[in-house]
Amino acid sequence: MTRTRDFLPLLLNLPAVILLVAFIAYPIGISFWMSLHRYNLRRPDQVYFHGLENYATILASPEFWNALWISLYFTFMAVLLVIVIAMAIALLLHESFRGRGVVRALLLIPWAIPGVVNGLMWVGLLGDYGAFNAMLEDTVATVNYLFGINIVYTGMASPFVALNAAIGAHVWRSVPFACIIFLAAIQAIPTEQYRAARVDGATSWNRFRFITLPWLYHAVLVVAIFETMNGFRAFDLIYALTGGGPGDATHVIAWQTYKEAFARLDFGGANAYSYLITLITMTLAIIYIRLLYRRGLVQG
Amino acid sequence: MTRRAFLQSSTAAGLGLMAGCNPAPSPGVIFKGWVYEPDLVRENLDYFERQTGIRVDYNAVSGNYHDKMVALHVGGAPMECCYVRDDDFAEWVEAGWLRPCDDLLDADPETSATTADLFSYNLSSMTYGGERYGLPYYTDFNIWIYNAPMLEAAGFDAPARTLDELTEQAVKVREARVRTPTGDLIEYPIMLNFRQSVLGFLDWWTLNYASEATLFDDDLNPTFPDDEDRRAETILQWLTDGIHRHRIISPSSLTAGQMRDHVASGRQVYGILNKYDLEYVNNRRNSAAADDELKRRGSDAQHAKVYRMAPVPSISAEQNGTLGWTRMYCLTSRCREDRMQDAWALMKFLGAKDAAGEYYTARRWFRLRGLGFAYRSLLDDPDIVAQTEEWGEIDKVREQSRHVRPRENIKAPWFPDFKIYYQPEIQKVLLGQQSARDGLGKIAQRCRQLIADWS
Numbered sequence: 001m002t003r004t005r006d007f008l009p010l011l012l013n014l015p016a017v018i019l020l021v022a023f024i025a026y027p028i029g030i031s032f033w034m035s036l037h038r039y040n041l042r043r044p045d046q047v048y049f050h051g052l053e054n055y056a057t058i059l060a061s062p063e064f065w066n067a068l069w070i071s072l073y074f075t076f077m078a079v080l081l082v083i084v085i086a087m088a089i090a091l092l093l094h095e096s097f098r099g100r101g102v103v104r105a106l107l108l109i110p111w112a113i114p115g116v117v118n119g120l121m122w123v124g125l126l127g128d129y130g131a132f133n134a135m136l137e138d139t140v141a142t143v144n145y146l147f148g149i150n151i152v153y154t155g156m157a158s159p160f161v162a163l164n165a166a167i168g169a170h171v172w173r174s175v176p177f178a179c180i181i182f183l184a185a186i187q188a189i190p191t192e193q194y195r196a197a198r199v200d201g202a203t204s205w206n207r208f209r210f211i212t213l214p215w216l217y218h219a220v221l222v223v224a225i226f227e228t229m230n231g232f233r234a235f236d237l238i239y240a241l242t243g244g245g246p247g248d249a250t251h252v253i254a255w256q257t258y259k260e261a262f263a264r265l266d267f268g269g270a271n272a273y274s275y276l277i278t279l280i281t282m283t284l285a286i287i288y289i290r291l292l293y294r295r296g297l298v299q300g
Numbered sequence: 301m302t303r304r305a306f307l308q309s310s311t312a313a314g315l316g317l318m319a320g321c322n323p324a325p326s327p328g329v330i331f332k333g334w335v336y337e338p339d340l341v342r343e344n345l346d347y348f349e350r351q352t353g354i355r356v357d358y359n360a361v362s363g364n365y366h367d368k369m370v371a372l373h374v375g376g377a378p379m380e381c382c383y384v385r386d387d388d389f390a391e392w393v394e395a396g397w398l399r400p401c402d403d404l405l406d407a408d409p410e411t412s413a414t415t416a417d418l419f420s421y422n423l424s425s426m427t428y429g430g431e432r433y434g435l436p437y438y439t440d441f442n443i444w445i446y447n448a449p450m451l452e453a454a455g456f457d458a459p460a461r462t463l464d465e466l467t468e469q470a471v472k473v474r475e476a477r478v479r480t481p482t483g484d485l486i487e488y489p490i491m492l493n494f495r496q497s498v499l500g501f502l503d504w505w506t507l508n509y510a511s512e513a514t515l516f517d518d519d520l521n522p523t524f525p526d527d528e529d530r531r532a533e534t535i536l537q538w539l540t541d542g543i544h545r546h547r548i549i550s551p552s553s554l555t556a557g558q559m560r561d562h563v564a565s566g567r568q569v570y571g572i573l574n575k576y577d578l579e580y581v582n583n584r585r586n587s588a589a590a591d592d593e594l595k596r597r598g599s600d601a602q603h604a605k606v607y608r609m610a611p612v613p614s615i616s617a618e619q620n621g622t623l624g625w626t627r628m629y630c631l632t633s634r635c636r637e638d639r640m641q642d643a644w645a646l647m648k649f650l651g652a653k654d655a656a657g658e659y660y661t662a663r664r665w666f667r668l669r670g671l672g673f674a675y676r677s678l679l680d681d682p683d684i685v686a687q688t689e690e691w692g693e694i695d696k697v698r699e700q701s702r703h704v705r706p707r708e709n710i711k712a713p714w715f716p717d718f719k720i721y722y723q724p725e726i727q728k729v730l731l732g733q734q735s736a737r738d739g740l741g742k743i744a745q746r747c748r749q750l751i752a753d754w755s
Contacts, residue, residue: 246731
């Protein structure tokens with residue numbers, strides 16, 4: 001009887017365990033195993049184990065390092081902008097004003113747009129006949145006129161514009177989610193603390209700095225980790241918006257992985273790329289957590 | 301609902317789902333293609349089914365065709381026949397996903413006889429390792445186009461023939477302050493397609509082949525940057541100068557997709573197009589340029605020959621050539637034996653002749669969408685000649701079709717690796733980030749490395 005009772009919980013958990021193993025553990029394991037093989041679909045008869053060769057090849061290739069630096073820049077800018085903009089909007093939406101509910105609902109729209117659609121929308125805005133493109137072109141023309149200089153505006157054909165436009169489009173889509181997290185965190189701050197601070201004569205900046213911000217560190221950590229992963233995985237947007245160009249200006253690491261897998265059909269190399277991305281994002285997440293924990297800003 | 305009823309229905313649903321994972325094989329020929337006019341494809345197949353009584357299970361694969369088909373092939377999805385691009389052809393043969401059709405051709409003299417009617421570049425594109433794999437779906441070559449009224453407005457009655465003449469002419473066109481149908485000034489007379497894309501960068505090959513440049517030797521070793529007269533370098537330098545020095549080539553050439561829409565908007569004086577897009581850009585239904593011209597003439601016609609084709613400008617006037625490509629139907633290696641003859645009948649209907657001995661599908665595609673064909677004899681078909689004359693010039697089409705080449709290294713096993721490397725490098729040259737010689741040198745070096753890796 002006791003034995004049956006001990007066995008029953010295990011049995012009841014078995015379906016969930018089977019699903020987890022089948023859909024999570026097995027793919028992760030097989031993908032790592034494939035990363036240790038020469039496995040190019042163009043030569044299916046030449047699949048063989050070759051240890052860490054794929055990793056060594058990737059680490060020795062200039063394409064990887066270029067993609068890594070671009071991804072780091074992309075991610076750093078994206079995380080920074082998302083945190084700053086989302087926090088500002090969250091603070092604004094925390095205030096009482098007419099139509100706040102509608103604005104909060106509208107805020108979610110960018111988040112609901114799929115990445116590729118977001119990319120195509122920005123292609124429209126930043127393309128030759130796009131509104132943003134026209135604004136930028138006119139701005140450059142005005143600067144040229146005012147300062148008597150001759151900056152040639154080349155739009156998305158400029159590597160600088162293309163990369164930063166991609167970051168802008170990514171941020172636009174990511175802000176709503178971060179904003180919701182910040183808003184939830186702000187609403188959890190006890191109002192007594194603000195009242196006490198007001199009694200003590202604290203300015204609004206000081207109230208933000210010494211009450212709001214410390215209460216938001218946990219949310220900042222969550223957003224930072226989440227956005228770092230998102231930044232490193234940015235692919236669909238790049239695919240639709242820039243196609244990796246001009247030159248290699250927007251060759252982020254996820255784009256490089258896609259090219260390995262589907263342009264070169266090198267599934268061994270592509271899996272190795274994926275593991276390197278995982279390793280990098282995990283390292284960054286650990287750094288974030290360590291930094292904030294060490295400063296005692298986030299409680300366990 | 302009781303717990304017992306819930307468990308029973310869940311079990312039934314689970315069993316149903318498992319049964320669905322292993323469906324009964326399709327009774328018809330399983331045929332997959334990318335999404336291009338699926339309704340017209342279905343109409344063709346309906347006609348085939350009526351003619352032969354063979355059922356076709358057609359599926360238009362949406363999204364990125366190459367990537368999805370790779371997944372289907374790797375996953376062993378049942379499939380008799382599919383569309384194949386020449387870009388992917390060698391890769392799919394090497395992977396063992398396609399089945400040669402020489403035995404079927406040998407047993408079918410009527411279809412075999414159509415081989416002699418094929419343009420050589422199409423035949424070559426459907427053959428790998430001495431074996432024939434496909435029958436043509438559609439095919440075409442790139443042409444140089446110019447806006448005749450705009451050129452006239454700038455004082456020219458003929459387009460430039462050489463690259464140097466083109467520079468001179470384009471500068472004058474820009475200085476003549478020619479305007480678009482919406483009244484905007486033409487800032488850059490030339491726009492080309494140098495956007496990075498798996499099927500892109502064809503303009504690079506077109507310009508090289510126009511100057512009769514040979515980029516690879518018979519063993520597929522790169523001959524650039526020290527090819528004959530350094531033609532590849534000269535062309536790349538001309539492009540870079542055109543963007544930065546003379547400002548006659550739009551920098552948007554590096555980012556713009558859908559070239560025919562740019563042309564149709566009337567914002568371009570010169571460019572490179574697929575030949576069949578000439579119908580599109582001269583059709584007032586799609587083209588502001590054509591519509592504007594027809595309104596000016598007070599004509600009710602559907603087409604205006606605003607854009608005309610010309611030999612692609614080359615380094616010297618006596619050179620002539622262009623790039624061609626092939627889209628084909630192939631049998632897959634998983635084609636079921638009991639469906640083989642039906643699948644072959646479908647291939648013949650789509651890629652050669654129907655039961656009545658007509659190039660039915662090729663003619664219909666041309667008639668309805670202007671798509672190019674792989675059979676030489678169709679260039680003399682009275683209907684095709686008459687239709688071409690509505691928006692183009694059949695003599696120029698005939699002449700240009702004699703000088704078409706496929707990409708020299710397209711069948712190298714390392715072509716996909718080459719493709720993802722050379723496009724950014726060429727773009728870096730066009731952006732002024734490296735010299736033409738350095739860029740070409742790097743590409744050549746990578747080619748040699750790929751040859752070594754794949755040998």
